[in-house]
Amino acid sequence: MNGHPIRPEDFDLYALGVLEGQEKAAIESHVPTCPECAKKLAEARGRIALLAFSAPRLEPSPTAREQLMRQVRASAESPEVQRAQRKPDRAGGFFGRWWAAAVLVPACILLLFVAGRLRNENERLSRDLAQEQATLQQRQKQLDEARHAQALLESKDTVSVALAQQPGMPKGDVRVMYNSKMGMAMCDGWVEPAPANKSYQLWLVPREGKPISAGMIEGGPINPWMVKLPQGMAAKAFAVTLEPAGGMPQPTGPMVLVGPIT
Amino acid sequence: MSGQTGTELRASDAALIQKIVQRDESALAALYDRYASLLSSLLNRILRDTQAAEEILQDVFFQLWMNAAQFDPARGSLPGWLTVIARNRAISRLRRHSPSDGEELLETMVIVPANLENTIAQQQLLGRVKGALENLSTEQRAAIELAYFEGLTHSEIASRTGDPLGTVKTRIRTAVESLKRNLLL
Numbered sequence: 001m002n003g004h005p006i007r008p009e010d011f012d013l014y015a016l017g018v019l020e021g022q023e024k025a026a027i028e029s030h031v032p033t034c035p036e037c038a039k040k041l042a043e044a045r046g047r048i049a050l051l052a053f054s055a056p057r058l059e060p061s062p063t064a065r066e067q068l069m070r071q072v073r074a075s076a077e078s079p080e081v082q083r084a085q086r087k088p089d090r091a092g093g094f095f096g097r098w099w100a101a102a103v104l105v106p107a108c109i110l111l112l113f114v115a116g117r118l119r120n121e122n123e124r125l126s127r128d129l130a131q132e133q134a135t136l137q138q139r140q141k142q143l144d145e146a147r148h149a150q151a152l153l154e155s156k157d158t159v160s161v162a163l164a165q166q167p168g169m170p171k172g173d174v175r176v177m178y179n180s181k182m183g184m185a186m187c188d189g190w191v192e193p194a195p196a197n198k199s200y201q202l203w204l205v206p207r208e209g210k211p212i213s214a215g216m217i218e219g220g221p222i223n224p225w226m227v228k229l230p231q232g233m234a235a236k237a238f239a240v241t242l243e244p245a246g247g248m249p250q251p252t253g254p255m256v257l258v259g260p261i262t
Numbered sequence: 263m264s265g266q267t268g269t270e271l272r273a274s275d276a277a278l279i280q281k282i283v284q285r286d287e288s289a290l291a292a293l294y295d296r297y298a299s300l301l302s303s304l305l306n307r308i309l310r311d312t313q314a315a316e317e318i319l320q321d322v323f324f325q326l327w328m329n330a331a332q333f334d335p336a337r338g339s340l341p342g343w344l345t346v347i348a349r350n351r352a353i354s355r356l357r358r359h360s361p362s363d364g365e366e367l368l369e370t371m372v373i374v375p376a377n378l379e380n381t382i383a384q385q386q387l388l389g390r391v392k393g394a395l396e397n398l399s400t401e402q403r404a405a406i407e408l409a410y411f412e413g414l415t416h417s418e419i420a421s422r423t424g425d426p427l428g429t430v431k432t433r434i435r436t437a438v439e440s441l442k443r444n445l446l447l
Contacts, residue, residue: 012438016406017353020415038371042338046374047442049345051410052300053384053391055307060298064316068294071320072287072327137320145313197404216310225312244400246307246407249392 004037006030011037011044056201056213056247061228063144067137074133148184149226157181161238163189163259169242170194172257174222176202176214176238183231185214185238191257193219194242200256201247204229205237214238216247235261274379276335283331290327297341298323300384301348308352308411318351341379342372353413394444402437405430 006027013019014027031037152158163174172191179185187202194200200217214227217240240257281289298319305315322344326333333343347370377383395403401423408414408422420430 009435009438012442013434016409016434016438017413018409018416018419018434020417039373042371042373043375045346045370045372046339046342047445048410049342049349049372049374050376050387050391050445051406052304052345052349053388054395054407055303055411057299058303058306058312058315060302060316060319061312064302064319065291065294065298068320068323069287069291071324072290075324075328076285076287197400215306215312218310227312244407245404246411249388 004030004034006037008040011040012048014041015044015048054246056216056249058213058215059228063148067140067144070140071133071137075130145226149186152177152179152182152184152186152226155179155182159261161259161261163238163240163257165257166255169254169256172240174202174217174240174257174259176259178204178229178235178238178261180233180235181231183229183233184226185229186226187215187217188222190221191217191219191240197245198242198253199245199247200240201243201251202227203239203241203251204233204235205239207234207236211239211251213247213249237261275340279330279333279335279340282327290323293326293340294323296379297344300341300378301344304345305348305352308349308356308413314355315352318348318355322348322351338371339374339378342374343370346370346372349410357413390445394441397444398437398440401425402433402440405433406437406441409434 010019010023010027014024019027027037027041031041158177158179161176161178163172163176165171165173170192172189174187174189174191177186185204191200200219202214202217203211204214205211212229212233214229215225237258237260239251239255239259241251241255242253243251244253275293278289278293282293301319301322302315305318306312309315309318325347326344333340376387378387395406398406405419405423408419414422416431416434417427419425419434420427423430425433
């Protein structure tokens with residue numbers, strides 16, 4: 001350990017989050033005081049962060065980006081703040097007069113006091129405003145999702161795809177509402193709980209090319225969810241496969257349910 | 263390939279961060295376009311809830327917007343920092359931990375041993391990570407996934423799988439060493 005109370009491999013295990021008790025406490029008490037170990041921990045965090053790449057690729061909806069940028073614009077600092085800054089007075093002689101100092105010094109102290117109070121009040125109001133904006137953003141997001149769901153269900157281009165159980169596979173009854181033009185799908189129904197260390201994964205099967213992951217399905221009743229898919233895709237089916245826990249970038253397991261898009 | 267050097271590519275994230283400090287919204291949008299897909303995939307894998315994943319995704323980038331001045335690109339990698347923050351918040355939500363668990367990460371340094379600032383580099387790394395995971399045994403991979411995507415500790419994994427604690431510790435330690443070896447890190 002060369003004077004450092006941490007085994008080299010423990011940095012990765014700490015970054016992974018599996019350490020507990022004394023092993024975890026040893027790192028947390030030593031690293032803040034040791035730049036060498038802090039760097040080793042930073043490198044371990046970076047290595048472990050690469051595991052994020054093993055998650056099945058799932059693009060965020062365009063709505064998420066729009067909402068972020070709306071939130072950013074709403075929080076943008078007012079340019080008035082910069083204009084409020086004043087240049088220093090260069091008339092040095094003025095401050096040489098004792099009576100001016102006698103008046104101005106207490107006035108400046110008073111102004112600083114008032115400015116401090118106003119700044120605190122402004123910060124409090126800013127925090128309140130940010131909270132209100134966050135709530136508003138959240139409600140706007142829910143409203144957008146409800147509108148998307150309504151548009152999907154009302155569109156004449158939306159098709160209902162019933163996925164049928166495959167012989168010898170776990171039981172399930174899953175339905176996907178799919179609109180190729182909108183690039184949206186909504187899934188509901190139920191499926192038997194998956195075996196240990198396995199997950200169900202929903203796929204859109206294009207007429208050409210590789211299947212596209214449309215999300216993971218928990219066993220039991222499915223809480224309906226919407227998923228964004230490529231727009232205008234010529235697809236022939238939806239399918240559910242049984243994959244290692246957490247899913248795969250491409251299907252590897254047996255097909256549990258399948259339904260053709262007609 | 264873009265022809266840019268590693269230094270120029272690192273500077274690219276750094277330059278965008280600097281523009282965010284100057285309140286340039288387009289710089290934030292550029293970083294979002296660069297890394298949102300990676301974070302969205304991670305968050306959906308952890309939470310299995312598209313709405314919750316997008317809430318955290320938005321929250322992480324908004325935190326970057328609000329605190330960009332505190333992020334020092336010279337001390338670490340932006341995608342690494344974003345990934346660590348996103349995972350921490352998702353695991354906190356999944357396990358009903360206090361959201362404040364993630365706040366200290368503003369000071370967290372993350373050094374990613376690869377350049378992730380363009381799509382090609384991300385695709386290449388994706389292939390390497392997938393290959394390294396495929397080299398693990400089924401039990402090793404399951405244990406790593408329980409730790410990384412569900413935030414379980416050694417003893418929690420032992421409890422979940424029914425395996426002895428010592429077996430789980432050895433399995434994870436060996437798996438991590440294998441990943442480091444196969445990723446050439």
